[in-house]
Amino acid sequence: MATLTFKVTDQEARLIRSSARKERLTVSEYLRRRASLSLAPARKPAKVRCPHTGAMIFGPPDNQPPLTTDAVRELLSDFP
Numbered sequence: 348m349a350t351l352t353f354k355v356t357d358q359e360a361r362l363i364r365s366s367a368r369k370e371r372l373t374v375s376e377y378l379r380r381r382a383s384l385s386l387a388p389a390r391k392p393a394k395v396r397c398p399h400t401g402a403m404i405f406g407p408p409d410n411q412p413p414l415t416t417d418a419v420r421e422l423l424s425d426f427p
Contacts, residue, residue: 350425
């Protein structure tokens with residue numbers, strides 16, 4: 348996964364963080380969504396029953412594969 352780094356003013360950083368927090372997103376996800384061509388609002392995730400525990404969990408979006416342990420490890424690999 349590629350990493351982008353860019354500079355913003357302190358005021359811009361506060362605005363970006365505040366906007367992401369209001370939408371309950373990480374700054375990275377907020378910026379990815381803002382940069383994407385499709386600005387359609389995200390649909391609420393469907394609830395499905397976990398085949399391992401029987402608990403109700405959130406299912407993946409229609410166009411995404413299920414979240415796996417390996418995918419989470421990859422997402423968190425550069426997290427401090």
